[in-house]
Amino acid sequence: MTRDEDGMGSTRRALAIGGATVLAALAVTGGAWAQEADAALGTAAAPVNVRMIANEAFAKQWQTNMVPEFNKRFPHIKVTIDGVPYAELLAKSLLDVTGPSPTYDIIIADDPWIPQLAQTGALLDLKKDAAAWTAKDYDWSDFNTAPLAAGEWRGAQYGVPLRSNLLLMFVNKTLYKKAGLPEPTPKLTWDEYFAQAPKLVQDTNNGGKPSAWAIDTYFARDALTPTIWQTILNSNGGALLDQNNKPAFNNEKGVKALQMHIDLLKYAPPGAISHGFNESLQAFRQGQVATMFMWGSVFRGTAVDAATTTLTPEQVGIQVMPVGSSGPGAHRGIWSGAVTNKSKQQRAAWALLQWLSSKEGEVWQANALGVFPARKSTLATKPESAWLTPVYVALQQGYDAAQAGEMWRPRMPKSDAVQQVLADETARAVSGQIPADQALKNAATRIERLLR
Amino acid sequence: MTRTRAMSTDEAARPKTSRMWLGIKDFLSRWTFMTPAALLLLATLAYPILYTIQISFSELDLGSFTPSGFVGWDNYLTVLEDDRFWNALRVTGIYLVLALPLQMALGFGIAYLINAEWRWRGVVRALFIIPMVVAPVVAGGVWRMLLDPLWGVVNYLLGLIGAGPVDWLGDPVLAMVTLVLVDTWRWTPFVTLIATAALLALPQDVFEAAEIDGANWWIKFKSIAIPLLMPVIAATFIVRWLGAVKMFDIALATTNGGPGHATSVINLFIYEEAFRSLKFAESSAMAVIVLILTMALTAIFLRGAKKLEDMY
C-alpha cells in the first residue's frame, strides 16, 4: 500500500521535474530559437560532448562504427561511450543518474529496466519533453508496438528501441535430416516438438553412444532462465502477473509450463543442468544439438561467422518458438536509449538517439552492424546481407507473438527483483531440489511479499 | 629496557620541559608506526561501515541512494526469515571447513617440496605463483572447460579409463567439491609463497645441530620446524580465513552459486542481492550480520593463534 503511494509520488515528482525543464528551456530560448538550437547541437568552434553508458558487449562497436556515421550528420556532437559489463550495468546506471550531477547524458537500458530508472525521476519523457526537438518526419507509429513498449512506463515514453532482440528457436537442419524428421515450421506445436525430441538424441558418428541431442537452452540459475518457462506459459495463454500485479502463475498452467522446461533436460546434452547463455551457444555452434531457444542476436555468430561457428547459414533455421494452446512463443529483449533529465546536453543526446532509431539510422545499423531493427518499414526492406532475410521474417513473427501473448518480463520498478526470485525458484526445480509446484508456490509467495 | 635506564641517568641534569619534550617525542616516535595505517583506514573503512550499518536500519530511497526512514529491525527480520540466507551461511561453512585445512596443508607441504635445493628451484617457485594471477573469471571459465562433461579434458581422460562422464557442475555435492578444488588451485600458491619465505628464514644451524645430535626427521619436524613456523602458520591461517570468508568471484565464475543454491556462498549471495536485485537495505543487514559473525570467529582464531604462539 504505502509502496504504491510512494511510487505514485515519485512519478508525479518526475512529471513535475520534466515539466519544469521544458518551461525553463522555453524561457531561456525565447525568441532566439534558431540560434539556440544550433548551439545546443554544437558548432565547429564549440562542439558539445555527449556521454553514454552502455553494455560493454556493444559499446566498442558503437564507438568505432556508429559514432563516425552519426558524425556525418552531426559533426559537432562528440560522443563518448563507456562500456560496463551487463550484470552491473543497471546498478551502475542507477548509481550515476541519482547523483547531483550525473556523468551520463544517455543511458542504454535493457528491456525490464526502464520502470526502475524512470521511477528515480531521472529520465526525460521523449514524446513530451523532447517533442520540440523531434524531427517532423520521425515516425513513432512505424515502430512495432512490442519493442516501442519496452521504453514506455505509465504513459510516458522514456526510451526508444535501439537494439531489438527476441527469444527465438534456432534449428540445426542437418540434425533434423539425419534423424529423418521434417524441418520444423513456425506452426510446430509443443506436442509435436516433444514427440520428435527423443529421435533427435542420436549417435551421429557411430561411436556407440549419443553424440547429438535435441535441445540446449537456459537451465542454470540465471535471471534469463525463467524467460523460457514464461514463454511456454504465455504461449499456453498463461500470464506471469495479473492486472493488479499479483502472481498469476501459481496454477496448473504454470506448473505444466515449468515441468515442460524441466522435461527438456531429458533431451539435452549431459551437464546441461549447468548450462546458460554461453554453454548452449557452444553446444549449438558445435552442431551437437538440433534446437536451441536463444536470443536472435546470436544468429550471426551462430550461422554466419566462420571464426565462431562450425555451421553455415544454409544449415541454420530461425523461427518463433513452438506453438502452445494460444499461439507461438517469443520473448522480448529490447535495448532502449534514454536521456537523463539532469543532462546539460539533452538536445544533442536526443539528436543521437533520434537518428539511430530513425528509419535512416535503423537501416544503416541493420546493414552495417547486423543489429535487429524495430520498425515495420525496416523489416519490410530487403537487407543487404542475404542471411538477414529469414531473420527478418522470424523477427516480424516474433514481434507479433510477443505482442499478442504479452511475452516480456514484468514492467515495474521491481522487475529485476521479481526476475531474480523466479530465477532462484525455477532453478531449484530444474536442479531437482524441489518439485515444480513447490517452486512456483514459493515464488508466488516471495513475489507477493516483494510487491506488497 | 636498557634505553630507559640510560635515559633516567640523564634525567636529573635536564630541566623539566625537556623531559616532557622527550616524553612527547618518544610517544610520537612510537605512534609514528601505527598512524599512517590507522589514518588511511579510518578514512576509507570507517565511513563505509557506518553507512552500511545506517542503511541496514533504514529503507533505501533508490531515487537518491540515501537511507530514508528508520525501520528498526525490519531488514534484519526479513533476512533472518529468508531460508536462502541460512542456506548461504551453511554453504559457506562447508566450503570453509573443506577448503582452509586443505589449502594450509597443501601449501606448506608443497613449499617444503619445492624448496629442495636444485638448479631450477627459483623457476619452479616463480611458476608456482601463476595460478594466483589468473583472474577468477578466467580461472572459473578454464576450469569449466576442463571439467565439462561434453568438452572437458578431465572427463575425456576419465573416459579413457572407463569412468565417467562425471557431471562436476551439475550435481550439488560435486559442484561444492569443484568449487573447493578451483579455490584450492588458486589459493594454495599463496600459502606456498608465504611458507617459502618462512622456510627460507628458518635458521639452518639449529637443524644441523639437531642432526649431529642424531635427531630423526620426525623429531626435527615436530620439535624444531613446527614451533619455529607456528607464528607464520597461525598468521597465514588467519589471512587465508579472512580471504576465504569473503570469497565470491571464484564461485561467481565457476558455478554461479548453482546448481540451484548448492554453492551460493554468503558473499556471492549478498553481492547478488545488493547489486543485481538492488535490495541494498536487506543486503546491508546481511552484511552487518556477516561482519559480526566474522569478527567473532576471527577474534576466537586470534586468541587461538596467540595461545599457539605462547605455547611454542
Added chain:
Amino acid sequence: MTAASSTAVRRGKFPTGHYLRIAGGVIACAFFLFPVFWMVLTSFKMPRDIFTTPPTLFFTPTIETYTSYIWHADVPRRMLNTVIVACGAGLLSIVAGSMAGYALARVKLRGAATIGALILLSRGVPPIALAVPMFLVARRLGIADQHITLILAYCTFLIPYVMWLMRSFFKSLPPELEESAMLDGCTRFGAFVRIIVPISMPGLLSTLIFSIILAWEELLFALVLTNRFATTIPVAIAGIAGDSVNGANWGALTAVGTLTVIPVVIFALLVQKWLIKGLADGATKG
C-alpha cells in the same frame, strides 16, 4: 633410514630423499600449471575450435585474438591502469602496513593492539557493502573513476593483510637487533629502516608480491568505482565473459588472461633473486 643417511650429507651430495622431494615439487607444479597451460593453448584457438568433442591438442593455431580482439577491448590502456593501481596500492600498503605490523610486534603502545585487532576484524565486511558507500563518497569528492580512488579502496584490504603478515615476520626476529642499534644512537624509526627492513626483505618482498597480485585481480571495487578512465583488466575480462550479445569469446578471454599472467611471472622471476639475496643478507647479519 633417512636420518642415518642425512647425517652424512654435506652440500653437493644428496640422498634419494632429496631427489624424491624435487620430483614431488615438479609433479605438484605440473598439476597446478596444467589449467594455465590449457588457458594459453586456448588463447591460440579459433572460437569454434575451443569446444570440440573430444578436446583437441592439435589444431591450426591462430594469433588472431591477440592481433585483433585485444586492441578492441582497450587492453593496453587497461593494462597500464592495472599496473598503476596495483603497484600504487601495493607500495602504499607495504609501507603503512609493515610499520603498523612492526608497532604491533615490537613497540609497546597502549591501545595499539586494540587498533590492530580492529583493523583486522574489520576485514569481515562483505566487499559490496564497502563499495557502494565508497562510490558515493568518491562521487561527492569528485574523484570517481580516478586511479587514486582505487588505490585507496585497495588499501582497505591490503593494509590489514600486510600488517598481520609482517607482524609475524617481525616477531620472529631477535629483539637484540634494533635494541643495539638504538643504543648506538639510532632513533626507533632509524633502527626500523636501517636494521629491520633489510633483514626482513624476503618477507617484505613476498608480501609485496601478493599485495600487488591481490590488487591486480580485484574486480568488485574496480567495477563499482571506475567507468572509463581508470578501468582495469579484470573489468575488461568480466565484460568479455558477460558478453550478452555474441556469447563469451573464450579465445579473447584466455588471451587477456595469458597477457595478465606474463608481467607477473617476469616480476616474480626477477624478485626471486632478491628473495634469496635478502635471505643471505639476513643470514650474515643475524
